[in-house]
Amino acid sequence: MEVSTLLTSYVARVERGLDQLLPAAESRPARLHTAMRYSLQAGGKRLRPVLVLAAAELFPAEGRPDPLPAAVAVECVHTYSLIHDDLPCMDNDDLRRGRPTVHKAFDEATALLAGDALLTHAFALLATGYGAQPALATALVRELGAAAGSRQLIGGQMEDLLAEKKADATPEELEFIHLHKTAAMISASLVMGAIIGGADQTAVEALRTAGRHLGLAFQIIDDILDATTDTATLGKTAGKDAKAGKTTFVQLHGLDASRRFAGEHTQKAVAALARLPGDTAFLSSLAHDMGQRAR
Numbered sequence: 001m002e003v004s005t006l007l008t009s010y011v012a013r014v015e016r017g018l019d020q021l022l023p024a025a026e027s028r029p030a031r032l033h034t035a036m037r038y039s040l041q042a043g044g045k046r047l048r049p050v051l052v053l054a055a056a057e058l059f060p061a062e063g064r065p066d067p068l069p070a071a072v073a074v075e076c077v078h079t080y081s082l083i084h085d086d087l088p089c090m091d092n093d094d095l096r097r098g099r100p101t102v103h104k105a106f107d108e109a110t111a112l113l114a115g116d117a118l119l120t121h122a123f124a125l126l127a128t129g130y131g132a133q134p135a136l137a138t139a140l141v142r143e144l145g146a147a148a149g150s151r152q153l154i155g156g157q158m159e160d161l162l163a164e165k166k167a168d169a170t171p172e173e174l175e176f177i178h179l180h181k182t183a184a185m186i187s188a189s190l191v192m193g194a195i196i197g198g199a200d201q202t203a204v205e206a207l208r209t210a211g212r213h214l215g216l217a218f219q220i221i222d223d224i225l226d227a228t229t230d231t232a233t234l235g236k237t238a239g240k241d242a243k244a245g246k247t248t249f250v251q252l253h254g255l256d257a258s259r260r261f262a263g264e265h266t267q268k269a270v271a272a273l274a275r276l277p278g279d280t281a282f283l284s285s286l287a288h289d290m291g292q293r294a295r
Contacts, residue, residue, distance in 0.1 A: 003282055007282075010049075014071055014075065018040055018072055022076075025037050032110065036117055038105060039096070039102050049074050055192075055193025056197045057197070058197060060197075064198065069130065070192050072122075072125055074188070077119060077147075077148050087111060088103065090161065095231065122144065123141060123144070123145070143188050148185070153180065156180030159181075160181055174248070182219040182222075184215070186218060206276050207276065209268075213265040217265035249261060262291060
C-alpha cells in the first residue's frame with residue numbers, strides 16, 4: 001500500500017476512534033463535552049496517534065491488542081496540551097487548527113476544564129482499553145504519564161515560558177525545550193505502539209531514539225514555518241514566536257542552519273528506524289515527508 005494511502009487509512013481509523021471513545025457531546029455537562037470534542041475533532045495531522053498505530057503494526061504478534069485506545073489516549077493528551085498552551089496565561093493564541101481556540105469559542109474556564117478532562121480521560125482509556133492485561137495497561141500508563149509529566153511535556157512548557165524574551169538563552173536550553181515539550185510525546189507514541197506489539201527492549205529503545213530525533217526535527221520545522229509561512233497555511237497565528245520574543249531555532253541559529261539541523265535529525269530518526277524488524281518504509285517515508293515541509 002502506498003504511503004499516502006496508508007496514512008489516510010490510519011487517520012480515518014483515528015478519527016473513528018476519537019468519535020467512539022470520547023463522551024458524547026450531549027452528555028451532561030454538555031458544554032464541557034462539546035468543548036472537548038470541538039478541539040479534539042478539529043482535525044490536525046494526527047501524527048502522534050498514527051505513530052502509535054504504525055509502530056504497533058511493526059510487530060504482528062498473534063493476539064496483539066488493539067492499539068486504537070492508546071492512540072486516542074495520546075491524542076487526548078496532545079490536544080489538552082494545545083488547549084492549555086493557547087490560554088491567555090500561556091501563549092494567548094486566538095487560532096488553532098484553523099479555527100478559534102477553545103477559550104475564544106467558549107470561554108477561558110471551559111477551555112481549562114476541557115483540557116483537564118481530556119488529560120484524565122486519556123488515562124481512563126488506557127485502564128479500560130487494556131484492563132484485561134494489567135501488565136500492559138501499567139506499562140502504557142507509565143510511559144504516557146512520564147512523557148506528559150513535569151519532567152517532560154509540562155517541564156518543557158515551563159522552560160519555554162521562562163525562555164520568552166530571554167536575550168541570553170543558550171542552544172542547550174532550547175534543545176531541552178524541544179526535547180521535552182515536543183519530542184517526548186512523539187517518542188512515547190512510538191514506544192507505546194511497540195509495547196502493545198510486544199517488542200523487545202532493543203526495538204523499544206530504537207523507537208525511542210527515532211522518536212527523539214523525529215520530535216526535534218518536527219519542532220525545528222515548526223520554528224521555520226512560523227517564521228516563513230502564513231497563518232492560513234499554518235492553521236495557527238504565524239510569526240507569533242518572534243513577536244513574543246520566544247527562543248526558537250530560527251532566532252538562535254538562522255534559517256539555513258535550522259533547515260540543516262532538521263535534516264540531520266530526520267536522517268538520524270530514519271537510521272534508528274532501520275535497526276528495527278519488520279517493514280519500516282511507512283515510518284521512514286513519514287519522517288522524510290515531515291522534513292520536506294520546511295524546504
